Each structure stands twice: as C-alpha cells, then as structure tokens.
Amino acid sequence: MVAASRLVPLEGAFNFRDLGGYLGTDHRETRWGRLYRSDTLHELTASDVERLVGMGLRTVVDLRTERELARTGRGPLEPHDVDFRHLAVVKEGVAGEQTGEGASDREALAAPAPAGDDLAERYLWYLDVGRDALAEALTMLGDDANYPLVFHCAAGKDRTGVLAALVLEICGVAPDVIVADYVITAERIGFIMDRYRADPRFAERVAKVPASRFSVEAPTMIQFLSELGARHGGARAWALEAGVPLVALDALPELLLEPLG
Numbered sequence: 001m002v003a004a005s006r007l008v009p010l011e012g013a014f015n016f017r018d019l020g021g022y023l024g025t026d027h028r029e030t031r032w033g034r035l036y037r038s039d040t041l042h043e044l045t046a047s048d049v050e051r052l053v054g055m056g057l058r059t060v061v062d063l064r065t066e067r068e069l070a071r072t073g074r075g076p077l078e079p080h081d082v083d084f085r086h087l088a089v090v091k092e093g094v095a096g097e098q099t100g101e102g103a104s105d106r107e108a109l110a111a112p113a114p115a116g117d118d119l120a121e122r123y124l125w126y127l128d129v130g131r132d133a134l135a136e137a138l139t140m141l142g143d144d145a146n147y148p149l150v151f152h153c154a155a156g157k158d159r160t161g162v163l164a165a166l167v168l169e170i171c172g173v174a175p176d177v178i179v180a181d182y183v184i185t186a187e188r189i190g191f192i193m194d195r196y197r198a199d200p201r202f203a204e205r206v207a208k209v210p211a212s213r214f215s216v217e218a219p220t221m222i223q224f225l226s227e228l229g230a231r232h233g234g235a236r237a238w239a240l241e242a243g244v245p246l247v248a249l250d251a252l253p254e255l256l257l258e259p260l261g
Helices: 046-054 066-072 103-110 119-129 131-141 159-170 175-187 189-197 203-207 218-232 235-242 246-256
Strands: 035-038 059-062 083-086 149-152
Touching (some): 119 159, 131 246, 149 159, 159 175, 159 218, 175 218, 189 203, 218 235, 235 246
Parallel strands (some): 059 083, 059 149
C-alpha cells in the first residue's frame, strides 16, 4: 500500500485520502474518486476548496460533536454547492462520557478510552453511542446521489477510522488491508497535532492529553475488527441490526466497487 498515492494534497487538511484501490468482494477493487476519509476541513484554503469542488465533491459527512462544529464552523466549503450532513458519533452528556468544558475537545483530538478500557474498546463503544449516526452514514453511502463523498472527524483517526472500517469490511476488503489503511494516519498525525497545538482554541487542552492517546497502532484496529465479529457478527450484521435498510446495505458495495467484468 502506497500512502502517497491516495493522499489528496491539501494545505488545510493533512489526512484527506481516497479509499479507492482496495481489493474487495469478487476480486473487485474499490473505486477511485468516490469515497474519501479526512481530518477536519475547517482550515481549507481557497486553493483546497477549488481542488475539491473541481473533483466534483458532492457530500461532506461531519462526525464531530456539536461543540466541535460550533467552535470551528463548517469551514470554507460552506458557501459551495456541497451537501453537508452533521452526524455526531458522540453527543455531549451521554452515559459514560465526561461532560463540561474541554470534554469534547479530548474526544475530538484523541478519543480517550472509557475508564479501564483500551482504545479498541472505545471504538466498540462508538458502535453503541454512535449507532444512529453511523447507521445514517452507511445509509447515505447506499445512495448514488451522495457521491463523491468525504467523511471526517477532527484528526481522521478514531471516529473516521471506525466508519472506514465498517465500510471497507462491508465491501469485502480483507482485515489486514483495513488495518493498513487505518495505520496510514500514523504518518499524518504529527502534522495534525502541530496544527492543534498552534491553535489557541485547542493548545491548552491538547497539552493536557497524554501523548499515548494520539497513537495510531495496528493492534487497535486488529482488536476492533476481531471484537466486531465476535460481538456483532461483523460489519454487515451490525449495520442491519442498527437499522441500515437492506436495500442501502446491498447497494453500498455495488456503488463503491468496480463493476464486474
């Protein structure tokens, strides 16, 4: 896997990348130029916007919290003819989540695991607290009218990583490839964290978060995928149980994989 080949070079986002080129069901690869994952888009430059609009970007799915969105806004894509859907995976004040000033910032930047649990468990927790948001995102991916589409959170690591894993598994992409896609963020996290440390809205809060929470390690995604299968029967079974319509779920791989023949 060559990370550079899938990164979209932008000045204001460091982890915007194409999910094309992964081998899936029936030996069909995921299509290039259809689905992207990214870190936050609120610092895009004018040239970034021109590039994304030129790519035909049709939909942005923002997985961040209400507070994150309120603090930074949608960014410079807002005036353009790009559909915006805010699907917060974590809502402030949910059971087991810290509340108060700064809580959502730690969630946004590092997604600290619940007390006593590791980061993979945190990702599994997202399947519960973010069930409706993730199910709605998957439902959107079953509609051709929404493509090309990008989904993102703050760093493009945790919430974005979970949704990417669900989508790729539904498309039949092998676990080791899903893990490798997740780990690409390790090459980008330094740039992302430098941006937050330089932003007075985030610098103080970032400094209080243990550095380990910003790590991107293969065992995290390996464990998540294993437990996804053990606890829920895999991504497709979880999606069906979460309320994703069967018609959308069946359409999703057909819309993302290269045609047969």
